[in-house]
Amino acid sequence: xxxxxxNFMMSVLGIVIYITDLIVDxxxxxxxxxxxxxxxxxxTVSFMFFGTLVVQCFSYSWFKVDLKKAGQESQHxxxxxxxxxxxxxxxxxxxxxxGYHVAFKYSSKTDNFMEEQIDQHKEVIDRMTDLSMLRLxxxxxxxxxxxxxxxxxxxxxxxxxxxxYAAIMVSCCAISWSTVDYQxxxxxxxxxxxxxxxxxxxxTYLFYKLFTLLSWMLSVVLLLFINVKIALFLLLFLWFLGxxxxxxxxTQFCASISMEFLxxxxxxxxxxxxxxxxxxxxxxxxxxxxxxxRVLVTVGILIVLWVCPVSIFNSDxxxxxxxxxxxxxxxxxxxxxxYYGTLHPNRNEETKPDExxxxxAERDCRMKYFLME
Numbered sequence: 001x002x003x004x005x006x007n008f009m010m011s012v013l014g015i016v017i018y019i020t021d022l023i024v025d026x027x028x029x030x031x032x033x034x035x036x037x038x039x040x041x042x043x044t045v046s047f048m049f050f051g052t053l054v055v056q057c058f059s060y061s062w063f064k065v066d067l068k069k070a071g072q073e074s075q076h077x078x079x080x081x082x083x084x085x086x087x088x089x090x091x092x093x094x095x096x097x098x099g100y101h102v103a104f105k106y107s108s109k110t111d112n113f114m115e116e117q118i119d120q121h122k123e124v125i126d127r128m129t130d131l132s133m134l135r136l137x138x139x140x141x142x143x144x145x146x147x148x149x150x151x152x153x154x155x156x157x158x159x160x161x162x163x164x165y166a167a168i169m170v171s172c173c174a175i176s177w178s179t180v181d182y183q184x185x186x187x188x189x190x191x192x193x194x195x196x197x198x199x200x201x202x203x204t205y206l207f208y209k210l211f212t213l214l215s216w217m218l219s220v221v222l223l224l225f226i227n228v229k230i231a232l233f234l235l236l237f238l239w240f241l242g243x244x245x246x247x248x249x250x251t252q253f254c255a256s257i258s259m260e261f262l263x264x265x266x267x268x269x270x271x272x273x274x275x276x277x278x279x280x281x282x283x284x285x286x287x288x289x290x291x292x293x294r295v296l297v298t299v300g301i302l303i304v305l306w307v308c309p310v311s312i313f314n315s316d317x318x319x320x321x322x323x324x325x326x327x328x329x330x331x332x333x334x335x336x337x338x339y340y341g342t343l344h345p346n347r348n349e350e351t352k353p354d355e356x357x358x359x360x361a362e363r364d365c366r367m368k369y370f371l372m373e
Contacts, residue, residue, distance in 0.1 A: 003124040008096075008103040011128055014181060015092050018135060021174045025146065028167045043149055051142025052085055054266060055134050059087035061259050062130060088134055095127040125189050132178070132185040139178040140270045144217070147171040151221045155317055172210070179209050187345065194345035201343040208339050211332030212294070213274055218325045219298045222305055234297075235272060242268030249278055291333060298329055 025048050032041030060082040081090050102124050150168050180202055187193045196202060223231040246264035254260040267278050275290045277283045302322055 003099055003102050003121045003128075005103045007125075007128070008099050010181070011096060011099055011131075014131070014135070014177065015096070017170075017174055017177050018088070018092075021143070021170050024167050024170045025142070028146075028150070028163055031163045037153075040149060040153060044146060047142050047145045047149070051138045054141055054262070055138045056082045056085060056087045057262065058137065058259070059091060059130075059134055061254065061256070063087075065255055088131070088138075091127065091131055091134070095124065095131060098127065099124045125185070129185040129189040132182040135178040136182045136270075137266060139175050140273055141266065143171050143174050143178075144213070144273045147175070148217050148220055148224075151217060152224055155221060155225070155321070175213065176206055176210055180206050196345055198343075201339065201345070204335050204339045204343050208332055208335035209274060211328045211335060212291075213332075215298060215325050215328035215332060216273060216294060218321055218328070219301050222321065222325075223301050226301070226304060226308075238272045239268050242271030244268075245271065246278055251278055291336070295329065295333075298325060302326070 025044065029041050029044040029048070032038070032044060060079060063078050063082075078087075078090070081087055098120075102120050147168065150164055150171065154164055154168070183205060184196050184202065187196050196205070220231060220235065223234065243264055246267040251260065251264055251267065253263050267276075270276060271278075271290075275283075275287050277287075302325065305318065305322070
């Protein structure tokens with residue numbers, strides 16, 4: 001297990017995408033307010049605030065746990081940095097500083113102290129995995145709702161400016177990058193998990209997530225045109241079901257009860273958009289039920305729009321969007337089957353007991369209790 005120069009460059013690319021996404025979000029919100037679209041501007045800022053607030057809470061909580069594990073007292077400067085929304089940047093600073101030392105300087109030394117080198121690489125990999133977790137949180141809490149909002153405004157007006165196109169493209173890149181990067185980082189940080197090696201498995205996993213997400217977001221946008229209240233009720237209902245599922249599975253990710261409750265709320269929100277294995281168990285049947293439900297809801301939305309066309313919706317876009325939704329969903333499910341059937345790292349292994357609650361699980365390994373795939 002080594003943290004290589006390529007890993008370091010990918011980490012640098014990760015923070016570049018993170019900062020670009022942040023700048024574009026601020027740019028879009030300012031543009032909305034400047035054009036007098038105050039509702040969209042407030043929603044954009046609200047999504048940003050909600051996502052970053054949750055991320056800062058988890059980041060500071062992990063800082064406290066790590067400092068306590070190291071026998072150190074919690075420092076007030078870390079709390080201040082997180083209150084100022086600088087927790088992720090602080091983590092990037094420490095991780096990249098340590099990562100540069102390990103990848104470019106430490107690797108050139110002799111192998112006399114092999115165990116010490118392994119610890120150095122493992123420390124950097126764990127730090128980067130923490131950042132992958134936080135980016136995944138922010139992507140789904142902030143990026144997905146904003147992407148739905150951007151698609152809604154685009155279809156409502158029938159035309160878009162450069163800002164909206166840039167926001168949509170950056171959101172898609174951020175969602176794609178954080179999802180794949182999280183999956184790779186998670187498996188690299190856990191010694192008992194097989195690595196996600198090769199370009200083909202990563203690309204297949206990316207397409208599976210991207211196509212199913214695109215289909216669902218466009219379906220939600222169409223439902224918003226039918227009736228905003230019905231769309232919000234459906235999303236809140238699915239969020240509630242996701243929270244119930246997290247409580248039923250009795251996740252054990254956080255040390256405190258309050259943070260575990262927040263974690264289950266966040267997991268429920270993520271399950272509103274895509275499926276994740278939240279317990280490390282065999283999820284063939286839950287995943288099957290999840291995507292059967294997704295197909296039924298999507299088909300139902302399309303049928304309602306075909307039977308009862310919405311007057312405020314530009315009809316020129318309806319047929320292409322309907323085809324895009326159906327095609328994206330079919331392609332997403334095909335890539336899902338291909339990934340889990342032939343490319344998943346554990347495809348050749350026999351079914352194991354719960355990887356999270358098993359006796360061999362290490363309680364101090366945070367990643368072992370996070371979202372699995």
